[in-house]
Amino acid sequence: MNAVGELLTLALLPGVRPRDVRPLLARAPLCDSLGQPESHTDILGPRAVEALRSGAARRAAAVEQERARAAGVRLVGLDDPDYPRHLREIFDPPPVLWVRGELDPDEGERAIAVVGCRAATREGLLLARELGRTLAAAGVSVVSGLARGIDSAAHEGALEAQGRSVAVLGSGLDVVYPVENVGLAQALCARGGAVVSEVPLGRRARPESFPRRNRILAGWSTAVVVVEAGARSGALITARCALDEGREVMAVPGHPGHENAAGTNALIRDGARLVRDARDVLEELGVELREQPRPAAAAGEGLLSALARSVPRSLEQLVAATGRPASALLSELAVLEVEARVRRVPGGAFVRA
Numbered sequence: 001m002n003a004v005g006e007l008l009t010l011a012l013l014p015g016v017r018p019r020d021v022r023p024l025l026a027r028a029p030l031c032d033s034l035g036q037p038e039s040h041t042d043i044l045g046p047r048a049v050e051a052l053r054s055g056a057a058r059r060a061a062a063v064e065q066e067r068a069r070a071a072g073v074r075l076v077g078l079d080d081p082d083y084p085r086h087l088r089e090i091f092d093p094p095p096v097l098w099v100r101g102e103l104d105p106d107e108g109e110r111a112i113a114v115v116g117c118r119a120a121t122r123e124g125l126l127l128a129r130e131l132g133r134t135l136a137a138a139g140v141s142v143v144s145g146l147a148r149g150i151d152s153a154a155h156e157g158a159l160e161a162q163g164r165s166v167a168v169l170g171s172g173l174d175v176v177y178p179v180e181n182v183g184l185a186q187a188l189c190a191r192g193g194a195v196v197s198e199v200p201l202g203r204r205a206r207p208e209s210f211p212r213r214n215r216i217l218a219g220w221s222t223a224v225v226v227v228e229a230g231a232r233s234g235a236l237i238t239a240r241c242a243l244d245e246g247r248e249v250m251a252v253p254g255h256p257g258h259e260n261a262a263g264t265n266a267l268i269r270d271g272a273r274l275v276r277d278a279r280d281v282l283e284e285l286g287v288e289l290r291e292q293p294r295p296a297a298a299a300g301e302g303l304l305s306a307l308a309r310s311v312p313r314s315l316e317q318l319v320a321a322t323g324r325p326a327s328a329l330l331s332e333l334a335v336l337e338v339e340a341r342v343r344r345v346p347g348g349a350f351v352r353a
Contacts, residue, residue: 004077004096006030009061011095012200013048018212019092021078034058067201073173074099084108090219090245094198098173100185101194104141104164111141111166112281113217113242115235116150116227117260122348123315124228124260126326127252127277128153129160131225134278136163138287143168143221145213146181146195150227150235159187168216169197170209177205214238223248223284225275229263236263239272248284250275255334255344277327303332304352307342312349 010021010030020043024033027040037044037052044052051057068075076083076097086108087093114131116124128150132142136158144151146167158165165188171177173195176185185195198216199209214234218224218241226249229235239249250273254261268274275281282289306321307313319326333350336342343353 003030003079004075005058005061005065006034007077007079007095008064008075009034009052009057011198012060012064013044013051013057015045015048016043017092018094018198021093021095064200068098071174071201072100073201076103081105084220086111086222087216087219090215092215093219094216096198098197098199098201099194100173100196101166101189102192103194103196107141107164108220109222110139110285110287111143111221112285113143113221113224113238114150114154114227115144115214115217115224115229115238117229117233117235117263118147118149118151119260120149120153120228121258121260123326123330124150124252125153126315126319127330128227129157130325130327131227131278131281132157132165133161133163134289135281136165137161138278138282138289139163140282140285140287141166141193141221143217145170145210145217146176146185148178148181152181152184154227155184155188158193159191162191164191165193166220167193167195168213168220169195169205170199170213171197171205172199172201172203173197174201175204210234211237215241218242218247219245221247223250223281225281226251226264226267226272228252228254228260229267230259231262231266233263236267239267248273250281250284252276253334276331277325303329303336304341307350307352309352312345312347312351314347314349318350 024043037049076099078095082103082105085105132154136142142154142158142165144154155165176182214237217238224238224242226235242249251264251267252275279289306318318329341353343351
């Protein structure tokens with residue numbers, strides 16, 4: 001069995017966790033350890049030992065390799081030169097990655113994870129999309145989880161800039177979740193990005209899959225940007241994983257009364273860097289912002305002049321009216337709200353106060 005087959009055998013063993021892999025690899029060549037499981041019962045439990053003794057573990061790995069080959073999925077082991085180096089450095093890297101698309105093992109220093117809640121606001125979606133677009137245009141790899149809401153918006157923004165984006169799933173690559181993002185996953189691969197998982201083919205997403213997926217998001221990247229997150233959002237798990245691995249955590253502030261801002265505001269309170277737009281993120285990376293052409297605003301058509309006192313205007317309408325990026329408008333609107341010159345009304349719209 002080849003090297004990735006040995007690692008796959010280990011990855012599929014019952015009861016063996018990613019954190020158990022390195023200690024086992026440090027003892028002896030993996031083929032020896034798998035051939036003498038009784039010598040490693042402090043790491044391998046009874047079910048794992050029996051699966052190796054009976055040969056069931058190797059047969060399962062061989063079947064999975066064949067399924068991956070037939071599905072056009074590549075298996076990349078921890079010792080493969082294409083395995084992402086940043087991810088390899090974390091405490092519990094996946095022993096095997098299931099991959100569609102292209103890997104760049106050296107992109108960690110210029111990869112940013114953009115994450116947030118699924119039930120995002122319209123403003124949050126626009127900001128995530130713009131972050132993805134501007135970061136990708138600057139040559140940054142945008143990493144996220146292909147979930148509804150903020151994740152999808154960040155991936156879509158990267159595609160708009162013709163940039164690279166990587167999606168990490170909590171399910172098998174052949175059972176993309178959510179199902180409406182199958183097309184998005186295909187587009188990422190077609191544009192030079194990748195869709196990856198540490199989960200075997202055919203396995204659907206489970207609640208416990210997402211915290212494990214989130215550690216990969218954090219490990220893949222040099223920093224994590226949280227756009228919107230409630231007090232119990234899974235995006236906060238990604239942020240904690242990043243902190244555990246010594247990676248930078250950034251967060252977009254929100255109104256204290258909005259539930260989607262509870263998590264991000266708490267991160268900022270605890271030391272996360274405040275993000276107003278992509279410029280703040282790129283500054284942290286030391287990457288120069290590449291200005292993207294945008295329609296020029298008509299003379300005298302500033303933000304206040306684009307607002308009426310009686311007719312609410314959405315953020316999309318304000319972007320169209322002023323020709324300015326959503327992130328810049330959101331920052332200015334927040335200041336104008338504090339100054340009581342602008343008022344937010346139900347539905348995420350704004351009126352002149």
